[in-house]
Amino acid sequence: MTTPIVQDRDRARESLRTMWRIRRFEEAVEDLYGRGLMHGTMHLSIGQEAVPTAACQALNRDDYITSTHRGHGHCIAKGADLERMMAELLAKETGYCRGRGGSMHIADTETGNLGANGIVAGGVPIAAGAALSAKLRGTGQVALAFHGDGAMGEGAWHEGVVLAAMWQLPVVFLCENNLYGMSMSSERAFNLPQLSDRAKGYGIPGVTVDGNDLQAVYDVTAEAVERARNGGGPTFIEAKTYRWRGHSKSDKNLYRTREEIDEWRLKDPIVRFELETVEAGTLSEADLEAVRDEVRTELRGAVQRANAAPDARPDDLLASVYAEVGA
Amino acid sequence: MDELVTMTYSEAVREALAIAMERDERVFIMGEDVGTYGGAFGVTGDLIHRLGEDRVRDTTISELGIVGLGVGAAMTGMRPIVEIQFSDFTAQAMDQIANQAAKIHFMLGGAVNVPLVIRAPGGSGTGAAAQHSQSLEAWFAHIPGLKVVMPATADDAKGLLLSAIDDPNPVIVIEHKLLYKTSGEVRPGDTRVPIGVAEVRRTGGDLTIVATGVEVSRSLEAAEILAAEGIEATVVDPRTLKPLDTETIIAEVIKTGRVLLVQEAVKTLGFMSEVAAVLSETEAFVHLRAPIKRLAGLDIPIPYAPQLERAAVPQVDDIVAAARTLVQEW
Ligand SMILES: Cc1ncc(C[n+]2csc(CCOP(=O)(O)OP(=O)(O)O)c2C)c(N)n1
Ligand SMILES: [Mg+2]
Numbered sequence: 001m002t003t004p005i006v007q008d009r010d011r012a013r014e015s016l017r018t019m020w021r022i023r024r025f026e027e028a029v030e031d032l033y034g035r036g037l038m039h040g041t042m043h044l045s046i047g048q049e050a051v052p053t054a055a056c057q058a059l060n061r062d063d064y065i066t067s068t069h070r071g072h073g074h075c076i077a078k079g080a081d082l083e084r085m086m087a088e089l090l091a092k093e094t095g096y097c098r099g100r101g102g103s104m105h106i107a108d109t110e111t112g113n114l115g116a117n118g119i120v121a122g123g124v125p126i127a128a129g130a131a132l133s134a135k136l137r138g139t140g141q142v143a144l145a146f147h148g149d150g151a152m153g154e155g156a157w158h159e160g161v162v163l164a165a166m167w168q169l170p171v172v173f174l175c176e177n178n179l180y181g182m183s184m185s186s187e188r189a190f191n192l193p194q195l196s197d198r199a200k201g202y203g204i205p206g207v208t209v210d211g212n213d214l215q216a217v218y219d220v221t222a223e224a225v226e227r228a229r230n231g232g233g234p235t236f237i238e239a240k241t242y243r244w245r246g247h248s249k250s251d252k253n254l255y256r257t258r259e260e261i262d263e264w265r266l267k268d269p270i271v272r273f274e275l276e277t278v279e280a281g282t283l284s285e286a287d288l289e290a291v292r293d294e295v296r297t298e299l300r301g302a303v304q305r306a307n308a309a310p311d312a313r314p315d316d317l318l319a320s321v322y323a324e325v326g327a
Numbered sequence: 328m329d330e331l332v333t334m335t336y337s338e339a340v341r342e343a344l345a346i347a348m349e350r351d352e353r354v355f356i357m358g359e360d361v362g363t364y365g366g367a368f369g370v371t372g373d374l375i376h377r378l379g380e381d382r383v384r385d386t387t388i389s390e391l392g393i394v395g396l397g398v399g400a401a402m403t404g405m406r407p408i409v410e411i412q413f414s415d416f417t418a419q420a421m422d423q424i425a426n427q428a429a430k431i432h433f434m435l436g437g438a439v440n441v442p443l444v445i446r447a448p449g450g451s452g453t454g455a456a457a458q459h460s461q462s463l464e465a466w467f468a469h470i471p472g473l474k475v476v477m478p479a480t481a482d483d484a485k486g487l488l489l490s491a492i493d494d495p496n497p498v499i500v501i502e503h504k505l506l507y508k509t510s511g512e513v514r515p516g517d518t519r520v521p522i523g524v525a526e527v528r529r530t531g532g533d534l535t536i537v538a539t540g541v542e543v544s545r546s547l548e549a550a551e552i553l554a555a556e557g558i559e560a561t562v563v564d565p566r567t568l569k570p571l572d573t574e575t576i577i578a579e580v581i582k583t584g585r586v587l588l589v590q591e592a593v594k595t596l597g598f599m600s601e602v603a604a605v606l607s608e609t610e611a612f613v614h615l616r617a618p619i620k621r622l623a624g625l626d627i628p629i630p631y632a633p634q635l636e637r638a639a640v641p642q643v644d645d646i647v648a649a650a651r652t653l654v655q656e657w
Contacts, residue, residue, distance in 0.1 A: 064403065066399075095436070096435070096436060096438070097434060097435050097436035097438070098436035098437070099436075100433055100434055100435075100436050101434045101435055101436060105434040105435060107435045107438060107439060109438050109439060114399070114402055114403070114439070115431070115434075115435060115439075117427075118426070119422055119426050119427070122395075122422065122423075122426065122427055124395070125391065125392045125394075125395020125396050125398070125399065125423065126395055126396075126398050126399035126402070126423075126427065127399060128392070128395070128396050128399060129395060129396035129397060129398055129399020129400040129401075129402075129403075129407075130399040130400065130402065130403045131399075132396055132399070132400050132405075133399065133400040133403040133404060133405045134403070136355065136381065136400075136405060137404060137405070143399070155391055155419075156391050156392070156395060156422065156423070158389075158392075159387075159389035159390075159391050159392025159393075159395065160392050160395055160396070162387050162389055162392060163386060163387060163389055163392045163393070163396055166386075166387060167384075320432075320433050320436075320437060321432070321433050321471045321472055322432065322472065322474070322495075322496045323432050323437070323440040323442075323495035323496050324495070325493075325494055325495060325496075325522075327495070
């Protein structure tokens with residue numbers, strides 16, 4: 001048994017740093033958008049930070065992830081550069097997608113992130129395909145598909161899981177059940193006590209976990225990744241969490257109560273983990289403060305540099321559609 | 328030069344698949360019943376015995392999943408070829424084709440390529456009725472990011488597929504069910520037909536016929552009948568719909584001043600509407616001595632009864648009649 005993260009100074013610090021990077025990045029995005037300095041749309045994952053932070057720790061750098069419309073957290077946890085992400089959202093030439101993708105399409109090949117996706121469940125079969133590729137190439141890589149609860153109503157989810165199960169592919173399907181797909185509650189939608197009950201029907205292991213418990217998410221993901229890497233095939237994980245913000249910018253929260261939101265704010269995964277580390281005597285209040293300062297400084301720099309970067313240029317748009325033959 | 332080999336269109340496709348898989352470890356094929364069964368139209372045949380079940384992969388009946396796995400594998404270093412049993416079932420897979428495969432390279436700012444080949448048999452003439460007989464090439468040509476080829480001969484079936492497999496972009500190969508059993512001369516070995524280059528299949532000074540897919544052989548047959556009446560036709564086969572070799576088409580139309588556009592697909596907003604538009608906004612326009620004429624499938628689902636099915640898409644007689652009218656009236 002490895003040391004719990006909460007007792008491991010370096011990993012505890014790193015986990016906190018990642019969660020704060022996600023939270024502060026999204027708060028900055030929200031602020032820029034609110035002040036009319038950022039265009040487009042975005043989906044914030046504030047309140048859900050523990051899931052990608054823990055899950056990506058169970059992956060190697062060259063393992064693959066596919067992400068979703070609510071993908072900033074996945075991207076950051078897998079190791080992306082905040083400045084290039086911010087530049088993308090600010091429609092800059094230096095952004096991850098050179099301003100062609102925006103929030104819903106950031107990918108980072110260097111960290112194995114095959115991309116966020118504007119299509120609900122779009123990444124599920126793609127992750128299975130990356131796992132098939134890893135298996136055929138014999139590289140030992142694993143793929144993990146982040147997806148929402150709403151994605152489990154899509155045919156793409158079903159077909160991706162069916163093929164992955166048939167071929168016992170090295171892939172993990174990680175559902176961030178934040179209790180809603182836009183306004184549709186997952187409880188109402190799926191008629192299941194827990195979404196992991198569905199795994200049995202596909203002939204793969206399934207487990208439900210408290211998504212705001214960093215250690216618990218890490219443990220189940222690490223087990224699933226190990227199973228995948230050792231030829232044991234796919235696993236389905238349901239991590240229960242909550243999005244504090246609206247679905248996107250236009251949400252009036254008519255489908256949920258203020259009380260429910262407040263209740264979940266008390267279950268803040270970052271505060272929870274900070275308390276745990278202090279109680280365990282792993283980090284001091286001063287350590288926590290240092291992590292927060294470090295992230296604040298990093299983010300300020302990222303926003304400033306991204307802002308100063310050149311705007312995305314339209315001159316080679318037509319030449320960007322196809323990859324060059326023979327290149 | 329090596330001697331040409333006579334083989335069927337489907338044998339030519341199979342030969343291309345075998346050559347590509349033997350040459351490149353990254354190439355594999357997956358689809359419904361492509362393994363032991365040998366493919367719904369027998370195209371993959373014995374490949375599973377030659378290359379093994381890792382490389383010739385039977386899938387569940389999951390078109391969206393099959394293409395999706397193809398996209399993921401293509402993004403991560405493989406060269407997947409997926410077979411969609413009937414091109415009609417690309418409707419099931421359309422999200423992964425149109426929203427994922429086609430857009431990933433662009434959307435991600437060029438960071439990733441999707442070298443995926445989708446083979447799909449299209450066309451009518453088998454009595455399989457409305458859900459198994461469509462010609463959907465315009466759907467794909469309408470999506471930036473996809474390349475679309477429509478081989479009309481055995482040599483093109485082989486050569487265009489080999490080029491498609493090597494292409495760093497998603498390529499839709501629309502094969503034609505009626506052509507699978509037709510034979511043609513094929514160049515041996517790893518011979519390519521470049522994507523984006525049209526072929527002039529016959530030359531004649533009275534009119535230019537531009538035709539795709541199964542209408543290419545029908546147009547050539549019509550041209551022989553017309554020749555006996557003293558009307559000489561040029562027949563151009565674009566072969567690739569996207570990117571389109573407009574240069575060849577424009578040049579061949581300028582030479583005769585009359586153009587007949589023939590497609591099996593329904594007329595409204597079909598591929599030939601695009602060709603007509605290209606001709607009318609380029610220098611070809613001022614060389615035309617007759618209005619551009621389109622001959623296309625009726626705007627109906629493909630019916631079952633053989634006489635109705637034949638009536639739904641251009642046949643040799645229809646091409647002869649349209650060409651004759653065009654030449655005689657103008
Ligand atoms: C195929 C498809 N249908 C609908 C939408 C619109 N849409 C975007 S996100 C979303 C809700 C998704 O819910 P879930 O999968 O639970 O993810 P969450 O937003 O909760 O993170 C909807 C309906 C879409 N983008 N794609
Ligand atoms: Mg949700």
